[in-house]
Amino acid sequence: MVSRFLTLTDVTEILNVSMPQAYALVHNGDLRAMQIGGRGQWRISQDDLEEYIQRMYSETERRIRRGEREGSTPDKAAAER
Template identity: 65%
Template sequence: MASRFLTLADVKEALNVSAAQAYALVRSGDLPAIQVGGRGQWRVEATALEDYIQRMYAQTRARIDAGTLDERE
């Protein structure tokens, strides 16, 4: 059974971003997450990550359609 929750390290790997970028997504509220345990470790529900990815696809499509996509890599 796949885990319901992902660590920020899992998110970092899935999105191929830095740890700081994964944390910033959570802190900004763009990627919903919860804090668990005595040390307040972040966990992201796998479905929330998939929803985020789908939102980013939709936003990218909208920017392409509007001709406002920035060509930065």
């Protein structure tokens, strides 16, 4: 049976990111998650992770079309030109 929810460790493996990066995605609201149990363990639904991945693909495509550099905002990219 496939689990509906993933742990942060699962997310780090799927996205190939570090644990601090995964925590940051959750804490700044980029990746929807919930805490469960007395120890407040984080869980992320597979659907929410897939939505995040698709959103990042879309944002990356938009940035590439605009000619923006990685990590820059539209205002910074315009100023760099």
